[in-house]
Amino acid sequence: MDNVRIDKWLWAARFFKTRSLATDAIDNGKVKIGGDRVKPARTLKLGExxxxxxxSDEWDVLVLGLSDKRQGAPIARTLYEETEESIARRQKEAERRKLFQEPAADFKGRPTKRDRRLRESIDTGE
Incomplete structure (x- = not known):
């Protein structure tokens, strides 16, 4: 395989669950090659x-393989190599998330009256 669209490759390498999510990320400037924004139809080359x-996460990766078919995670990991700085940054961010839980992470949907009363009683110290 000589050339693959970048949106297909991101989907095949399992960075995004669907090709449309990959395309949206590219269009919004969330995917860059060498610091430059790209279009979803741009062909990807080895070594880029x-x-x-x-x-949820940010990666800096080097393209090692090309594929336009989504396969298992072990095969998808052979398509790229993550840089040491990227690994360290993601581990640091995961540790930060573990230590500081988002206050709203426990809420599921809209709070009920009971939830609101409980929260207000905690806030006022009753």
Whole structure:
């Protein structure tokens, strides 16, 4: 395989669950090659360095293989190599998330009256 669209490759390498999510990320400037924004139809070449932000994590990767078919995660990991700085940054961010829980992370949907009363009683110290 000589050339693959970048949106297909991001989907095949399992950075995004769907091709449309990959396309949206590219259009919004969340995927860059060498610091430059690209279009979803741009062909990817071996050895190119990508910066990928999928909303929850950011990766800096080097393209090692090309594929336009989504396969298992072990095969998808052979398509790229993550840089040492990127690994360290993601581990640091994961540790930060573990230590500081988002206050709203426990809420599921809209709070009920009971939830609101409980929260107000905690806030006022009753």
């Amino acid at each position: 360095r990508l910066h990928i932000d999928n909303g």
